[in-house]
Amino acid sequence: MEKESSKTIIHHNLTNENGSNPDSNESEFQFTQDLSLESIRKLHNKFVTERNWEQYHSPRNIMMAMVGEIGEIAELFQWRNDSDCQVGLHSWTDEQRNALGEELSDVLIYLTRLADRCHIDLPKAVLDKMKKNEEKYPIDKVFGSSKKYNMY
Numbered sequence: 001m002e003k004e005s006s007k008t009i010i011h012h013n014l015t016n017e018n019g020s021n022p023d024s025n026e027s028e029f030q031f032t033q034d035l036s037l038e039s040i041r042k043l044h045n046k047f048v049t050e051r052n053w054e055q056y057h058s059p060r061n062i063m064m065a066m067v068g069e070i071g072e073i074a075e076l077f078q079w080r081n082d083s084d085c086q087v088g089l090h091s092w093t094d095e096q097r098n099a100l101g102e103e104l105s106d107v108l109i110y111l112t113r114l115a116d117r118c119h120i121d122l123p124k125a126v127l128d129k130m131k132k133n134e135e136k137y138p139i140d141k142v143f144g145s146s147k148k149y150n151m152y
């Protein structure tokens with residue numbers, strides 16, 4: 001049987017038999033299409049090689065850089081009240097939203113770099129993990145509940 005691409009598998013998981021996503025409608029938030037983890041890995045690899053920075057990019061250094069960037073995300077949220085942290089972050093200024101986008105990007109860039117430096121095929125690992133999550137949390141058992149799997 002022909003091997004299904006990651007893209008096809010994701011499409012199957014997110015759509016019903018009519019090809020539409022049962023969990024969303026057209027007006028809901030979506031990402032820009034078609035930026036794969038592999039393309040991020042390649043772009044960043046080029047950026048690093050052009051600067052002769054591979055020597056600094058050990059798995060441990062990249063892991064620490066990623067944690068630092070996660071701290072920068074936490075800083076953008078710290079001391080805000082609940083009403084300022086609602087879905088969509090509509091009360092944030094454009095400047096604050098741009099800053100968040102930059103920090104999230106730094107984390108994603110370092111995450112793909114960390115997977116690359118550890119020779120972990122991240123897209124495959126994500127699909128495998130999603131499958132495991134689905135098996136561990138069957139919809140009929142967990143619907144509407146946020147308990148951990150060992151509490152059912």
Ligand SMILES: Nc1ccn([C@H]2C[C@H](O)[C@@H](COP(=O)(O)OP(=O)(O)OP(=O)(O)O)O2)c(=O)n1
Pocket residue numbers: 048053056069072105106109110
């Ligand atoms: N040795 C490095 C340094 C930077 N970068 C790349 C990956 C990140 O996307 C971004 C991080 O850059 P900075 O360390 O300058 O961090 P910030 O952009 O968060 O700046 P600041 O710390 O001033 O907020 O640059 C990298 O790959 N390797």
